[in-house]
Structure formats: C-alpha cells, structure tokens
Amino acid sequence: MMRIGFHASHEQHAPSALLRDVVRAEQAGFDEAMCSDHLAPWLTAQGESGFAWSWLGAALARTRFPIGLVTAPGQRYHPVIVAQAMATLEEMFPGRFWAALGSGEALNEHVTGDPWPAKDDRDARLIACAAVIGRLLSGEQADADGPVRVHEARLWSLPASPPPVMAAAISTHTAALVAPWAEGLITVGTDPAALRETRQAYRDADGRGPVMLQLHLSLEQTEERAVEAAREQWAQATVPPELMWELEQPEDFERHADPTAERLRAGIVIGADADDIADRIAAAASGFDAVFLHQVGRDQSAFLERCETELLPALRRRL
Template structure:
C-alpha cells in the first residue's frame, strides 16, 4: 500500500500549502492529493484557496510524487469541458504525474453558483454525463454534446498530454459503483470498506487503484492533539450522506455540536503513537486498498508532522505492511 500526503486546502494558506508539498515529497511520501473546496468545513479551519492554481504551483516544486485532486466536482462550479482542460494542463506541467479525482460534490462548495442542490440521483446523472464529456475530450479532436445537463459546442483540448489523464471516482455504494466504474480508472473513498473494493472489482475494474484517505493528528502532546482534532475535525464522523448535504460551516458546527473530544480521539489517531497509526492504516490494507493518503489535522502543524513522518511514521508503515 502506497502512502500519500493530503494537501488540505481548507486548513492551510496557499503559499504554505505549496511549500508543504515540496517538504512532503522530500519526506518520502509516494503521492499527494489536494482537496478542491470553496469553503472550509468549519470556520476554525479558516482557509479555502483555489485548488487548481495551487496544483500548478505544486507541479513546479515537486518532481517525483504523483498528484491528484481529492476530489473535484465537475458539474456545478466547473463545466466538465473546463475540468478536462485544467486536468490536461496539470498533466503536462507535472510531466505525467496527475490523476483527476472526481465526485458528485458537496452542497457546502457547490451552492455558491446558485444552481440549487438536487437529489443524489440527479447528481449522479450529472457526474456520468460530465465524465462522458471529459473522456471524449481526452480522446482528442472536437467534441460537441447536447445532453440533459450539459452542452458542449465544438470544444477541443489543444494541449493534450501524451499520457492520458487517469480518472478516479469517489464512490459510496453499489449505485455509484455501477454508474462510475465503466467510465473511470480508479476507486476513491473515505472509508476502509472492503465491500466497496469487491463490488468495484466485480464491476469490471479489477486491477485498478483503490485510493483511500485517513485523518491523523500528530502532536508530542496528546491532549493538545485531541483538542485540535476536535476543534477542526469533529465534522468528519458525519459520513458522506450527511456531509454532502449541509450548505455551510454553521450547519457542520451545529451537526457536530454534541461530538466530544473523546469521540474524535476514538476515530482519529492523536498524539505521536506510531503504532496507533500503523494499526489504523492496517484496516485499509486489509480491505484491499492500494493507496492511502494521510491528513495531518491542523494547518499550522504540518512541518513537525512531516519531520516525524520521515523519521518514524513512514518507515513504520512500510515495515508494518511487510508482515
């Protein structure tokens, strides 16, 4: 299982995030994923820069790690033809290191364009149609499309990379797997659910990457880590079905108001216990995941985490997998 680092736009300023990308590569991470948000989840996180500008900068401060959006919604804030252009450009700038991660989005980020927030079945329909457009543009040549949700008039990617941009899709169950597996290359999800992996393989995507994401909160002071994780990540336990629907930070604050610090500490490894992180990561490996991106909670606590990851955590995670 390859270990990645999350460039979390919601908790870090754009200049610091780009700098952390270079530090993470030097620390030895295999890949880096970047969230694509318009809002943070909670006001306490305090940031949400434009992911695609930062991705362009990250391609220039890294040379080895693979890069990925985790994930972009190509249906509301962005037209799919524009997403295809952005992805192709990042692939060229990175020298073939980019994967386009897509999903059906969250109300939190997509409501800003004033198009409402339809039911999940409609959002899935929109994502399928968007992927058909993106794939057609990646094939090369002119694309014209008149669909239920999108129109494209004689679009063409003039700077098309030699290495086609792989696509990963965020899924949460059988319905999304059946719809998306035929259109993409890799599975993306935020829960170590082995059933999703089996269903994905059964849908004809056997051999693809299965990419997960897991938060941790490193600090030499465990109590400080628990407090920070509660302050900034208490929303995380709501699950996709809740997190996709709430329209703003006040909603996430209200939905998580009864979550206690000990509740967060029970689901997010906190402190500097390497074994606790290795144990939590093992659940992903045992579920069949090939890639796991770690989130270090707290934008101001990345450099110490990256030093610890290089010296202690990454070697332990790789040794733990050897068994």
C-alpha cells in the same frame, strides 16, 4: 508495494503554506500527494480555501512526485473547463497528475445559485461529465444535451497521453456506479470492514485501475492534544452522513457536529504513538494500492518531521 501519499488540505492552510508542506512531504519520503478542491472550508476554524488548480501547477513544478485531486464537475465547474485544466497539467507534467471525479457537496456548489440536485441526479450528472471529459482528453469533439450541456467543444492543447480520470466514492452504491468509466477509485474512511465493502463493490462491477484510500489522522505529542486538534479542526467528521452533502455553510456544519472523543475516533485515527497509529493505518489500508495521510492538526511541519523519523518507517514495515 503500497504507495504512501500526503494529503494537502486547502480548507485548513494557505496555498503558500501548503506549497512548502508538499515540498517537505516529498523530502520526508512520501511517494506522492493529493489535495482537496474546495471553495469554502468545512468549519470557520479551518479558515482557508485556495484555488486547487492554480496550486497544482506550482506544486507540480516544485516537486518530482505525482500529485492529484478530488474534484466535482457539473455545477461550479463546467466539464469542458475541468478537461482543459487536466489536459494542461498533464501536458506540462507528463505522468504525474490524476483527477478523481465526484458528485460534490452543496458546501462548494451552492454558490452558482442553481438548485442542489438530489443524489440520483448528481450521479447522472457525474456520469455525463465523465463522458464529456473522457472524450475531450482523447482529442475528440464533444457535444452533450442532458444533465450537462456542451456545444462543439474540443481541446487544443493536449498531452501526449491523457491523465487518468478516476472516481471518488464512499458508498458501495456509488463505487459500483462509477466502475464502468473510472480508471481508478479513491475513497475515505478508517473502518476496515466498510472500506473493504466499498473496494469490493468497485471490483465486483469490473472497476479497473488502482484503488486508493484517503485517511484522516491526528498524531500529536499527547493523546489529549490529538483529540483536541481533531475537535478543533475536523469536527465535521461527526456530522450525520445524510447531511454531509447537503449543508451549505461552515456554520451549518458547526451546528450539526457532535465532537465527542468517541464520535471523533469513529472517523479519525487519533493518538500520540506512531507505532500504534501505523498499526491502525495499515489495518484500514489493507488491500488498497495507495493510502493518503491527512494530518488534521494545524502543525504540518511537526507532523512531517515525525513522518520522516517515525511514522513512514513504521508504516513501510507493515504495508
């Protein structure tokens, strides 16, 4: 049976509020959760960006279900530090933590002052980081002198078993590229055909483990309010794809956004009727092992209430 997860958006909510939300999500009937890992929000209206790794320790301590994140090693985070953080969380909360590694966005990574690499170079760096992280989590000593440099590193506090090292990918190219090392894949989107292609590219390249989907939605009391919440809080979904990984400041995303209702609907499931929303989520998530729901509107309490009474029951009848 497909697992249904709650997405905690650090870009939009204070860490203390997200902690309450993830506890409520478990009570509402979600099977697991995941969170973002940002240094900056996409838009100034979002206004937050707590440190995901600190929050994860508190969130796992306050809940009983699994929680993971998407993170980008190699520039803002050295891969040895990522491996240490992963090992520590898994040692404290066995079997309840996963991380999906991605190549990152300039929005979060430019702060180091290092040049932002081209996509091919970011991909090479991701592969190198994944190799280092995998060796360290297995208890080995790691050295590297390529896209990342590592000198005689090893972890001293190891879990009984390593946590899954998954990958994040949107394009078919990246999905196939990460397949040799990833222990699962997470992607994002709403278009069933495009999602099917990404999923298939991973499997065709012998990708193993679960395939998971993060889906943005705006479920509000009226259609008009759902569109407005998406426009206010998730307008970066309308930025041209070739710019998403290159822009450095929230203000840059605001300048390049074109948040018409039509453009917003292309990347966000928008509506007021829970049954209709469930139909569209089920269509997008078909073939996946898990789907994580990200309500882009600010009022997470109202959303979680509707999840418990309407959306989750409707989804479970369809998935």
